[in-house]
Amino acid sequence: MAQLYDRYAGIVYSVALRVLGDTGAAEDVLQEVFMQLWRNPGVFDSSRGNLGAWLAVIARNRAIDGLRKRRPETDIADVVVSVEPDLASEAERGRAMQKVRSLLGSMPAVQRSALEMAYFEGLSHSEIASKTGEPLGTVKTRIRGGLMVLRKAFQG
Amino acid sequence: MTVHEQFADDLALYALGSLAAAERSPLEKHLDECAGCRRELEQRRGDMALLALSAAGPMPPLRARQRLMEAIKREPKRQAAPRRTAWWAIAGWVAAAAMAVVAIAEWRDSSALLQEALRWRTLSNQQAQELEEAHKIVETLRSPEAQVVNVTKTNARPQPQGKAFYVRDRSSLIFLASNMPALPPRKAYELWLIPKQGSPIPAGVFKPNERGNAMVINPPLPAGVEAKAFAITIEPESGSSVPTMPIEMMGAGE
Numbered sequence: 443m444a445q446l447y448d449r450y451a452g453i454v455y456s457v458a459l460r461v462l463g464d465t466g467a468a469e470d471v472l473q474e475v476f477m478q479l480w481r482n483p484g485v486f487d488s489s490r491g492n493l494g495a496w497l498a499v500i501a502r503n504r505a506i507d508g509l510r511k512r513r514p515e516t517d518i519a520d521v522v523v524s525v526e527p528d529l530a531s532e533a534e535r536g537r538a539m540q541k542v543r544s545l546l547g548s549m550p551a552v553q554r555s556a557l558e559m560a561y562f563e564g565l566s567h568s569e570i571a572s573k574t575g576e577p578l579g580t581v582k583t584r585i586r587g588g589l590m591v592l593r594k595a596f597q598g
Numbered sequence: 599m600t601v602h603e604q605f606a607d608d609l610a611l612y613a614l615g616s617l618a619a620a621e622r623s624p625l626e627k628h629l630d631e632c633a634g635c636r637r638e639l640e641q642r643r644g645d646m647a648l649l650a651l652s653a654a655g656p657m658p659p660l661r662a663r664q665r666l667m668e669a670i671k672r673e674p675k676r677q678a679a680p681r682r683t684a685w686w687a688i689a690g691w692v693a694a695a696a697m698a699v700v701a702i703a704e705w706r707d708s709s710a711l712l713q714e715a716l717r718w719r720t721l722s723n724q725q726a727q728e729l730e731e732a733h734k735i736v737e738t739l740r741s742p743e744a745q746v747v748n749v750t751k752t753n754a755r756p757q758p759q760g761k762a763f764y765v766r767d768r769s770s771l772i773f774l775a776s777n778m779p780a781l782p783p784r785k786a787y788e789l790w791l792i793p794k795q796g797s798p799i800p801a802g803v804f805k806p807n808e809r810g811n812a813m814v815i816n817p818p819l820p821a822g823v824e825a826k827a828f829a830i831t832i833e834p835e836s837g838s839s840v841p842t843m844p845i846e847m848m849g850a851g852e
Contacts, residue, residue: 443670444663452657453650460653469662476666481673487807491640495647502650506615522808524637525644529651539651546652561649566616582607589610589645596648 443480450494451476453535454501461505461562471508475501478518485518494529496521506564526596538596545595549588556581557588602628605635613642630783636808734770735815758810760847762828764791769821771801773814773828778806786835787846789814792827799823803837825851 451472458471475497478485486496500518527538546554556574559565565573567581574581608625611617617625629636760775773789781787786805790798802817830847831838 444667447663447666451663453654455658455662456654456656457650459656465659469658469665472658472662473666473669477669480670491644495644498647498650499643502646503615521643522640523643523647524640525647529647535651535654538648539654542648542652557649560611560614560616561646562653564615566618567611568618570616582611585614585616586607586610589642592645592648593641 443476446479446493447476449530449532450497453494453498453529457498457502458505461502461509461564467508468505471501471505475504487522491523491525492528492530494535495523495525498529499523502561510564541595542592545592549591552576553584553588556584560585602632602635606638609635609639610642610645613639613646626783630780731816734768735772758847760789760828760830760849762789762849764825764828764851766822766824769819769823770816771814771819772816773802773804775804775806775812775830776810778810778812780810781805781832784835785832786837787812787830788833788837788841789817790829790831790841791819791823791825792829792848794824794826798829798841800837800839801828803833803835805835827851 454475455468455472459465459468462468462471478500479497486493499521503518503521527534529535529538546557549557552574556570559570559573560567567578567585570576571578571581605625605628608617608621612622612625629639757777758775758779759777760773763772764770771791775787778787786803788803789801791801792798799819800817801819802814804812804814806812827848827850829841829845829849831841831843831845833842
């Protein structure tokens with residue numbers, strides 16, 4: 443457990459901190475995510491994706507649930523994450539991090555901001571639409587387009 | 599398999615948890631039926647993991663590590679896992695033993711998972727108990743007394759298949775299934791031991807993985823029951839004490 447913590451605590455903590463903006467709350471998410479895994483390792487199915495990516499997704503979702511004060515919608519055992527880079531090594535995580543940041547930086551500002559509002563603030567597409575004054579369809583397409591940019595870049 | 603274009607935008611929002619409730623349920627219904635869209639959802643979740651990396655940098659304070667390690671020490675000894683995931687609870691050496699079975703049966707996807715379980719559980723403090731469990735499993739698999747029961751779907755193409763290894767004297771049962779059809783939401787398969795006399799006995803609740811494979815290992819069973827057959831029904835996730843008709847799959851002992 444200590445090894446897994448040392449490898450993945452950074453990614454779990456940093457995504458929770460970015461969402462919640464509070465170190466204490468981010469530490470609580472970190473604790474909760476690793477305790478869940480400790481109590482029931484079966485919640486993560488290693489035949490379907492890598493643990494680092496899964497933890498990142500679970501931590502982000504947990505942080506958003508905390509931020510939005512809502513109950514979790516999806517059973518974490520049902521969350522399957524499929525992603526190209528294996529995030530197990532620090533070097534790989536570093537490379538992927540640089541790449542994601544540069545991709546986000548090269549997106550049109552409106553697209554990046556729609557994606558970040560959905561991802562780090564947990565806003566629904568209708569909330570984003572009313573905040574930005576854009577049609578729902580545009581917001582949806584923008585978010586999907588942003589995710590496609592990421593995916594294509596990592597698929598090589 | 600392709601993604602249904604009409605769901606493509608919604609899948610991205612669903613992965614983000616940003617999809618409005620009204621649109622969520624038609625999508626979830628579609629996901630239950632469409633493997634292509636399920637795979638697309640997994641990929642969208644992969645994108646979520648990539649986005650998380652953009653926030654990477656800050657490291658948690660040392661006290662967070664200490665807090666976790668202390669909480670783990672305080673945890674009571676783990677009980678058997680819930681019935682739904684009973685076979686996950688098998689650990690360490692058990693996983694290694696099960697891997698042998700898995701290899702024979704070409705359960706390749708499960709082996710990665712079992713390796714993970716092995717890595718995990720060797721960190722735990724239950725190795726002795728696990729080793730004993732492992733011996734029991736291996737003995738059951740090798741036992742000349744083991745009933746090997748083939749369970750096939752009635753009146754259907756031969757895809758869904760299950761194999762039960764049951765040793766009555768030890769009340770030990772190992773069940774492997776393949777090509778199991780996807781379940782409706784909040785349902786699980788339940789295995790039943792049909793005794794020579796009396797009512798069917800619950801013998802484990804399970805959900806197949808994405809490839810339709812599943813395992814039940816040593817569910818709690820009464821001692822020394824002679825099995826006439828094994829059967830599978832679809833039940834609520836928490837399992838039932840009496841089978842709900844129809845019987846989905848069934849097989850009689852040799």
